[in-house]
Amino acid sequence: MIQIDTSRCVLCGMCARVCAAHCFHLTEKAVHVRHEEYCMHCGHCTAVCPKAAVTLDGVNPDTLEHAGPFPSQESLSALIRGRRSLRVFKEDAVPRETLLQALDTARYAPTGKNLENVSWLVLEGRDTLRRVSDSVVNVFRGEERMAALVRSHDSGSDPIFRGAPCVVFACAEGAYDLDIVNCSIAVATLDLLLPTMGLGGCWAGFAMRAASLDDKVCAAMGLNGSLRPLAGLMVGLPDLHYRRIPPRRALRVQWVGGEKA
Ligand SMILES: Cc1cc2nc3c(=O)[nH]c(=O)nc-3n(C[C@H](O)[C@H](O)[C@H](O)COP(=O)(O)O)c2cc1C
Numbered sequence: 001m002i003q004i005d006t007s008r009c010v011l012c013g014m015c016a017r018v019c020a021a022h023c024f025h026l027t028e029k030a031v032h033v034r035h036e037e038y039c040m041h042c043g044h045c046t047a048v049c050p051k052a053a054v055t056l057d058g059v060n061p062d063t064l065e066h067a068g069p070f071p072s073q074e075s076l077s078a079l080i081r082g083r084r085s086l087r088v089f090k091e092d093a094v095p096r097e098t099l100l101q102a103l104d105t106a107r108y109a110p111t112g113k114n115l116e117n118v119s120w121l122v123l124e125g126r127d128t129l130r131r132v133s134d135s136v137v138n139v140f141r142g143e144e145r146m147a148a149l150v151r152s153h154d155s156g157s158d159p160i161f162r163g164a165p166c167v168v169f170a171c172a173e174g175a176y177d178l179d180i181v182n183c184s185i186a187v188a189t190l191d192l193l194l195p196t197m198g199l200g201g202c203w204a205g206f207a208m209r210a211a212s213l214d215d216k217v218c219a220a221m222g223l224n225g226s227l228r229p230l231a232g233l234m235v236g237l238p239d240l241h242y243r244r245i246p247p248r249r250a251l252r253v254q255w256v257g258g259e260k261a
Contacts, residue, residue, distance in 0.1 A: 001057055002033045002045065008053035015045040015054055040114040079192060081245050086200030087162040089236030093124065094166040094199060099235065102193050103168070109189040112178035118186045121169040121221060121229055129167060132207065133160035135220035139210040149206070160206050164234035167204055169211075171227040183230035191233055204232035 002023060004015075009031055016024035016031065021038040024031055024045065046054045052061035070076075103120050111117065123129055137153040137160065140146035152159045161167050168190070170183035191201045211217040211229045221229060 002036060002039060003055040004031050004033065005053045005055070006030065008051040010051055010053075012050060014048045014050065018044040018048050020044070042114040079195065082242070083192060083195050084200075084242045084246075085202040086234070086236065086238050087202050088239045089162065089164050089200075089234075090239045091163075091165065092237050094235050094237070098197055098199065099166070099168070102190055102197055102199070105193055106186050106190045109186045111182040111185070112176065115176060115182065117172050117176065117179070118170045118182055119172070119227065121171050121223065121227075123167045123169070123221060124165065129158075129161050129164070132167075132217070132220045133158060135214075135217045136160050136207050136210040139214045139217060140206075161204065161234050162202060164202070164236045166235045167207070167232055168235055169204075169207075169221070169229035169232040171223070171229050173226045174228045174230065179228075180230045187231040187233050194235065198237065199235060200238040201233040201235050204234050208232050 011026065011028075011031065013024075013026040013031070016026045020042070021035065021040055023033055023035055023039050025034055026032075041057060043056055046052075046056045046059070046061045046064065047067070049061065055061055071079075099122065107116070109118075123132060133153060137150055141150055149159045168187075170186040170190075172179040172183055174180075176182070187203070191203070194201045207217070208229065208231060211221070211232075218224070218229060223229060
């Protein structure tokens with residue numbers, strides 16, 4: 001529900017400008033709320049109002065945390081370029097408090113239609129992870145190009161989760177056509193955040209693929225309802241340090257329209 005405090009509102013119209021669902025109508029004398037049924041509850045109206053005059057869903061705007069300051073471009077660019085997929089983990093468990101902090105931050109990653117429909121499944125402990133990787137590998141048995149991976153798993157190695165002490169999956173029901181995107185953005189956000197907290201991650205693509213092919217993998221993860229594990233990340237403490245940034249393919253960009261610089 002959207003409420004406007006008329007004693008604070010200065011008719012600047014910022015709420016109307018930012019609202020993707022066109023819920024605000026600005027006149028010379030007032031801001032009117034309309035078509036509230038289309039509200040995505042994204043909170044842009046309450047976040048942008050210079051006078052804290054917009055209350056969304058009963059949350060007093062004076063109680064909202066202030067945004068920023070943001071890291072510098074240099075700092076964020078160093079993180080984006082310097083983070084690496086981690087496949088060499090310490091045996092130590094990931095402290096739940098630290099992981100919870102990271103997941104709590106990833107809640108702010110964008111979701112299509114602001115559905116905020118991503119929830120997390122955390123798999124911990126050798127036995128659990130071996131049971132899940134057994135089920136993942138079973139999906140690939142008989143696939144010629146997966147023969148080496150299956151052999152490696154059967155010989156006691158862990159090509160699926162690389163010995164990580166913990167694997168997290170961003171889950172959604174998959175009913176919305178962009179759910180895989182929503183879950184992937186959540187995991188990508190987490191992946192970027194982990195190195196700032198002394199942790200590292202690596203996408204669990206084999207497990208994601210196997211879970212999309214066979215419900216037995218979801219069941220081995222303990223998911224028997226409608227939630228699907230759509231994006232996954234191995235998580236743990238790094239047992240190495242990447243000193244250099246490896247080369248990447250050259251930037252490829254096509255510009256269409258606009259002015260030449
Ligand atoms: C969707 C996706 C799935 C991946 N699946 C796996 C995987 O199952 N196992 C693994 O060791 N690495 C996996 N990776 C990691 C990639 O191999 C890695 O991102 C790539 O080699 C680049 O290395 P960097 O992340 O250190 O830049 C995956 C990455 C992505 C984005």
